[in-house]
Amino acid sequence: MLYLDHAATTPPRPFVRTAPFGNPSGMHAVARAAKHAVEAAREQAAALIDAEPLEVVFTSGGTESDNLAILGSAMAGDQPGGVVTTAIEHEAVLEASRFAHRLGAPLTVVPVGRDGRVDPERVAAAVDDDTSIVSVMWANNETGIVQRAEEVAAAVKARRPDVLVHTDAAQAFVSEDVTSGPFDLLTLSGHKFGGPQGVGLLYVRDGVRLQPHLHGGGQELGRRSGTHNVAGIVALAEAMEVAVADRERFRADVAEARRRFETAVRSLPGVKFTDGAPRLVQHSHLRIEGASSQVLLIRLDEAGLAASSGSACQSGAVDVSHVLRAMGWTDEQARSALRFTFGWTSRPEDGDNAAAILSEVLS
């Protein structure tokens, strides 16, 4: 199987690190060993995103980190605070924002241009006296298009320095030099860069107050109760370390794989790449006029190539992508979209092989 669905989940990196089994909250040596492992992972993870260890909150993944960022900020004060986000965010951000709205928070969803990018000034202009948090993703999970999240942060802070700015860097971390930089909150998810599924982190700038949504034993300084996923946390930090150390090689290999793939596929009839704006080096997104992505994905799977349409709901039912709609695509165009995402296991010749399989399936 040629696996080109790294944006959905990456194969785990083959590192072996045993994690102690104790409950880090206990009072004995077994517990201390587990606590030590979690705190060492916290230091390791923090250093890799230019953060302080106590600014790292371990979570169950990107979805929880996004929810904690949005709902935790919107619900931190006496009254629900406003949320400003964009039309192309991951569902975890959009649905958390809509839920905050149902709880009384004002919500503004800023549209994007046909190129899939949001205008930082337009985001800043949506900030008003009620706003608590602005959330703009680093790069989109369907198209790979990179947003100007740092410019958004600067524009928002110039208008209202006390408004929190969150970025979801789940897709970007593996290939971009992601650090906490100007952000107050930043989401990472382990299984997008060679770590395990079900573990992630939220960077929370020192001094930022969040309303927790998991209440219990007060772990993570009260920001996220629940016994630590010690093995997951140790592996998350290790995967971050390996991903950062391997970034340069990664970028070179996937850039070459994608170049070969796109060069060969571009001449096929009806093919249109989504490449008008800066995009993650590992993403290739396209549509094929008159084709059905669902049918093509089944055929590609039969031919040994794992790809994606970029959007599918949990049931596997066909859903028209909100991201592509926001970019002005018709529903028919959106239903013909395909996403090929290269990753750490990809070699340059995978681009040739993928192009040959797609070409064969199309013919």
Ligand SMILES: Cc1ncc(COP(=O)(O)O)c(C=O)c1O
């Ligand atoms: C941009 C983005 N944010 C959040 C998530 C959710 O992360 P997780 O699967 O760890 O809950 C994903 C995963 O698809 C993603 O691509």
